[in-house]
Amino acid sequence: MKTRAAGLAVPGTQAQPVRLAWVLQRDGVLGYLLVLPAVILLVGLVAYPFVTALAFSLSDAVVGRAGRFIGLGNFRSLLLTDDIFRQTVWNSFVFTATAVALKTVLGLGLALLLARTLRFRRLIRGAVLLPWVIPTALSTLGWLWMFDSLYSVINWTLLRLGLVGQPLQWLGTPSLAMSAVITVNVWRGLPFFAITLLAGLVAINPELYEAAGADGAGVWARFRYVTLPLLRPVLAVVVLFSTILTFADFNIVYVLTRGGPVNSTHLFATLAHQVGLQAGKIGEGSAIALFMFPALAVIVYFQLHYARREV
Amino acid sequence: MSQTIAARLSRRQFLGRASAGTAGLAGILAARVPPAVAQKRELTMLGWSHFVPESDTRLKQLVDRFTKETNIAVRSDHIPHAQLAAKQAAELQTGAGHDLVMFYNEQAWRYREHLIDLDDLVGELNKKYGTDIYPFVKEAFFINGHWKILESIWPAFPGNYLQSKFQQVGEGPPDTWADLLRAGKKLKKIGHPVGIAISHCFDANSTFWAVCWSFGARVVEADGKTVTLSSPKMVEVIEYYKELYATAMEPEVLSWDDSGNNRSLNAGKSAWIHNPVSPYAVAVARKLPIADDINHHSTPAGPAGRFFAPTVRGYGIWKFSKNAEPAKDLLRFLYREDNFREWIQAGNGFNHPMWRHWESHPVWSTDPKLKLLPAEGIYGRMRGWPAPPSEVFGVIDDLYILPDMVAKAVGGMPTRDAIAWATDQVKRAMEGARS
Numbered sequence: 132m133k134t135r136a137a138g139l140a141v142p143g144t145q146a147q148p149v150r151l152a153w154v155l156q157r158d159g160v161l162g163y164l165l166v167l168p169a170v171i172l173l174v175g176l177v178a179y180p181f182v183t184a185l186a187f188s189l190s191d192a193v194v195g196r197a198g199r200f201i202g203l204g205n206f207r208s209l210l211l212t213d214d215i216f217r218q219t220v221w222n223s224f225v226f227t228a229t230a231v232a233l234k235t236v237l238g239l240g241l242a243l244l245l246a247r248t249l250r251f252r253r254l255i256r257g258a259v260l261l262p263w264v265i266p267t268a269l270s271t272l273g274w275l276w277m278f279d280s281l282y283s284v285i286n287w288t289l290l291r292l293g294l295v296g297q298p299l300q301w302l303g304t305p306s307l308a309m310s311a312v313i314t315v316n317v318w319r320g321l322p323f324f325a326i327t328l329l330a331g332l333v334a335i336n337p338e339l340y341e342a343a344g345a346d347g348a349g350v351w352a353r354f355r356y357v358t359l360p361l362l363r364p365v366l367a368v369v370v371l372f373s374t375i376l377t378f379a380d381f382n383i384v385y386v387l388t389r390g391g392p393v394n395s396t397h398l399f400a401t402l403a404h405q406v407g408l409q410a411g412k413i414g415e416g417s418a419i420a421l422f423m424f425p426a427l428a429v430i431v432y433f434q435l436h437y438a439r440r441e442v
Numbered sequence: 443m444s445q446t447i448a449a450r451l452s453r454r455q456f457l458g459r460a461s462a463g464t465a466g467l468a469g470i471l472a473a474r475v476p477p478a479v480a481q482k483r484e485l486t487m488l489g490w491s492h493f494v495p496e497s498d499t500r501l502k503q504l505v506d507r508f509t510k511e512t513n514i515a516v517r518s519d520h521i522p523h524a525q526l527a528a529k530q531a532a533e534l535q536t537g538a539g540h541d542l543v544m545f546y547n548e549q550a551w552r553y554r555e556h557l558i559d560l561d562d563l564v565g566e567l568n569k570k571y572g573t574d575i576y577p578f579v580k581e582a583f584f585i586n587g588h589w590k591i592l593e594s595i596w597p598a599f600p601g602n603y604l605q606s607k608f609q610q611v612g613e614g615p616p617d618t619w620a621d622l623l624r625a626g627k628k629l630k631k632i633g634h635p636v637g638i639a640i641s642h643c644f645d646a647n648s649t650f651w652a653v654c655w656s657f658g659a660r661v662v663e664a665d666g667k668t669v670t671l672s673s674p675k676m677v678e679v680i681e682y683y684k685e686l687y688a689t690a691m692e693p694e695v696l697s698w699d700d701s702g703n704n705r706s707l708n709a710g711k712s713a714w715i716h717n718p719v720s721p722y723a724v725a726v727a728r729k730l731p732i733a734d735d736i737n738h739h740s741t742p743a744g745p746a747g748r749f750f751a752p753t754v755r756g757y758g759i760w761k762f763s764k765n766a767e768p769a770k771d772l773l774r775f776l777y778r779e780d781n782f783r784e785w786i787q788a789g790n791g792f793n794h795p796m797w798r799h800w801e802s803h804p805v806w807s808t809d810p811k812l813k814l815l816p817a818e819g820i821y822g823r824m825r826g827w828p829a830p831p832s833e834v835f836g837v838i839d840d841l842y843i844l845p846d847m848v849a850k851a852v853g854g855m856p857t858r859d860a861i862a863w864a865t866d867q868v869k870r871a872m873e874g875a876r877s
Contacts, residue, residue: 194530194535195556208870213870214863214866215867280694281694281702281709281711300692300697303693388642391641392696392697393849404528405840406841409527409531410840411833411836411837411840413531
């Protein structure tokens with residue numbers, strides 16, 4: 132009471148609470164106010180960096196120097212004269228297509244297994260999530276040791292089983308290095324597919340399976356005509372998210388190969404990091420990173436279009 | 443507890459206090475001065491994770507001593523050396539970060555207008571340690587008449603070899619690259635190949651420069667503009683690498699990071715590597731039996747002479763640092779004779795200072811396996827030599843163009859095509875770079 136009295140004694144503060152209450156009571160205003168923090172975050176963490184990167188990509192800036200406006204010079208030069216970049220484009224599509232395809236097939240298989248009534252079901256489902264939960268840099272360091280030229284446990288096993296005559300150079304041979312980074316990406320992304328598809332599977336009404344069974348449908352027919360069509364919207368969203376995340380992957384390649392051998396595993400993000408931050412050519416590095424944008428925009432458009440049609 | 447507080451506050455009181463708090467915070471942010479209660483001097487320092495961890499441990503102890511003497515807290519952060527460049531770039535672009543930052547090789551040229559001059563500090567130290575400074579350090583860190591970086595480490599880059607394996611094949615330590623090839627062929631046959639990284643790592647760059655110069659080849663001419671990769675001498679370099687790779691090495695060198703060759707030597711697999719003395723220093727510190735077998739010899743010579751490309755490291759202070767003077771005081775403390783002596787000792791032969799005065803430090807005379815190291819300084823050249831120092835050679839190294847050229851050639855690409863590829867890449871790297 133005393134506080135209120137003291138507050139009233141100060142000129143100019145009397146009307147403030149009334150005005151604030153009036154403002155807050157208006158749904159239109161309050162709505163915008165509540166959305167404001169999210170908008171600030173989006174502008175600060177997404178829009179501002181994006182516009183800055185766009186500005187950099189149109190200049191010949193190097194770290195610490197503003198540079199000159201060169202229009203699309205970086206993009207043109209990368210496409211026409213830089214074969215490391217062209218190789219990176221190829222690597223990115225091979226990496227993304229293979230990893231997402233494997234994650235889809237294996238993830239669906241794992242989800243179907245997890246959907247069955249198993250003993251220790253909760254424990255198993257929890258354990259499946261581990262690769263997704265462990266920080267990528269940390270788990271990839273574990274894989275680095277498994278692929279190490281000297282101490283590879285995979286090579287040790289293959290040699291002991293007599294499957295290879297000499298150690299495989301997992302990170303030293305271009306094709307094997309690409310296989311290695313894809314393997315780690317699949318290992319890490321599989322739980323996301325499995326658990327999300329599992330949620331889709333348990334949402335399917337069991338009566339549909341019973342009805343299909345009554346009509347004489349076997350296991351394959353039930354999967355083909357009941358499970359798959361009803362899972363398709365979830366599948367589309369999962370594939371969309373995974374495609375975006377896989378396409379923009381950085382950690383796995385950075386830790387395992389640093390883009391080598393001979394740039395055979397560079398992805399857009401790792402090449403952009405190498406050129407823009409390590410070598411300091413931030414204009415060119417930004418242009419490399421932005422090359423992802425149209426590709427991802429096209430993927431997002433088609434996936435969302437497809438998902439909306441299905442839903 | 444929170445319920446009790448909530449019950450005592452009316453909505454209006456809550457709003458009033460919240461707005462007062464917000465206003466206070468806004469005031470602090472606007473003034474950029476913390477309230478008196480939060481004011482405590484703290485310096486921040488960013489360095490690498492040393493290949494001889496004992497050096498970082500001693501640095502931490504020295505820094506703690508500085509805090510005790512001055513009551514200035516110091517936070518010393520260490521990150522893998524390959525991540526330093528990205529971290530520096532991020533700090534400069536945001537105008538915020540550590541007060542003292544480690545820089546190496548051509549980075550002082552890249553960031554010269556963003557680093558404060560350290561002329562007064564180097565002047566004081568020169569009075570104590572003399573002005574006989576290794577030329578490659580001066581070329582790296584003394585720019586347009588001003589010291590931008592205070593050097594802390596240039597490691598010699600000798601041959602590291604397992605004596606028992608060389609004895610087994612009837613060879614002595616190789617004096618030339620040709621000797622290495624001859625011995626390497628025999629060593630590979632007994633399962634102990636030569637190990638030179640041909641990959642995306644610093645060592646791959648360093649060894650390439652050494653082989654290149656030793657064969658008389660150049661990447662850029664002395665004018666700093668003419669790319670001279672495509673030359674008969676460079677063909678010799680690549681052909682040498684191809685033969686060494688095929689007959690004396692194993693494909694693992696294509697995947698190594700900077701610790702790959704160290705681990706291979708200390709595991710007793712590689713019989714020879716081109717590297718600073720960190721494998722031996724670590725083996726001694728950890729009492730590994732392999733330490734007795736490891737020895738060093740001068741970096742190999744070629745038809746044109748004996749050369750190597752040291753990675754010169756040191757500390758600089760960003761112009762945006764608000765603690766430039768305390769940061770200089772910390773450097774003064776670290777380079778004080780007693781402290782500096784300890785720091786050098788902890789590197790176990792790795793930490794060469796820029797003053798030749800320190801060649802007499804006992805770390806290099808007490809262990810006969812390290813005795814040759816100070817004299818190696820005469821073979822050191824800045825990357826890009828004979829071209830004048832320039833940020834472009836940092837870019838060439840950071841993009842691993844030269845090791846990739848070798849990797850393409852050993853992977854089957856015709857030598858001239860690999861050189862032509864690298865020539866294009868070097869020209870691209872030079873676009874927009876300043877000398």
